[in-house]
Amino acid sequence: xxxxxxxxxxxxxxxxxxxxxxxxxxxxxxxxxxxxxxxxxxxxxxxxxxxxxxxxxxxxxxxxxxxxxxxxxxxxxxxxxxxxxxxxxxxxxxxxxxxxxxxxxxxxxxxxxxxxxxxxxxxxxxxxxxxxxxxxxxxxxxxxxxxxxxxxxx
Numbered sequence: 565x566x567x568x569x570x571x572x573x574x575x576x577x578x579x580x581x582x583x584x585x586x587x588x589x590x591x592x593x594x595x596x597x598x599x600x601x602x603x604x605x606x607x608x609x610x611x612x613x614x615x616x617x618x619x620x621x622x623x624x625x626x627x628x629x630x631x632x633x634x635x636x637x638x639x640x641x642x643x644x645x646x647x648x649x650x651x652x653x654x655x656x657x658x659x660x661x662x663x664x665x666x667x668x669x670x671x672x673x674x675x676x677x678x679x680x681x682x683x684x685x686x687x688x689x690x691x692x693x694x695x696x697x698x699x700x701x702x703x704x705x706x707x708x709x710x711x712x713x714x715x716x717x718x
Contacts, residue, residue: 569694570635574687578660581683582667585676594674603670610666618659620648632656634691637698645710653714657687661717684717692716 572580589595598606624647625632631639634656648655661684668677699707 565690568690570637570691572690574634574657574660574691577683577686577691578664581664581679585664585668585671585673585679588675588679589671589673592673592675595672596674598669598672603672607666607670610662610669614659614661614663614666616659617648617652617662618656621655621659623647624649624655634695637695638702640699640702643699643703643706643710645714650714652718653711653716654687654692657692658717661687688716 622632624644627647628642628644630641630644633639652658661680664680664683665677668680696707696711700711
């Protein structure tokens with residue numbers, strides 16, 4: 565399974581999981597009832613929160629002038645531990661997961677929502693853990709110390 569590490573860009577994974585969630589809604593009777601206004605409000609709320617969390621991560625990277633390319637973590641020029649990175653080691657991926665929760669609420673389908681933890685598991689195993697190995701090789705004790713003090717997701 566190592567062949568999947570850092571191979572699929574995270575934004576593409578969001579699109580793939582989002583499509584799978586839509587298919588789950590279309591082909592399973594596991595819906596729940598929410599009015600259109602509540603669904604829309606929740607989707608907008610979660611989308612705005614997701615965008616803010618992910619953007620805070622990108623801004624922190626830009627301030628440190630390091631790469632945001634998720635398939636080349638070995639190209640990082642600095643370890644970002646300020647801003648939102650004091651609370652989560654992966655704000656961009658957290659933002660993606662928050663967005664998918666909002667999408668699942670818009671779709672009002674239990675199976676669609678149950679796909680979000682699989683997104684988190686996939687990201688953890690095939691993206692984040694590989695990134696962590698690269699960061700440990702680059703930043704050694706500094707990264708290990710940071711890893712001990714800040715959670716991977718929340």
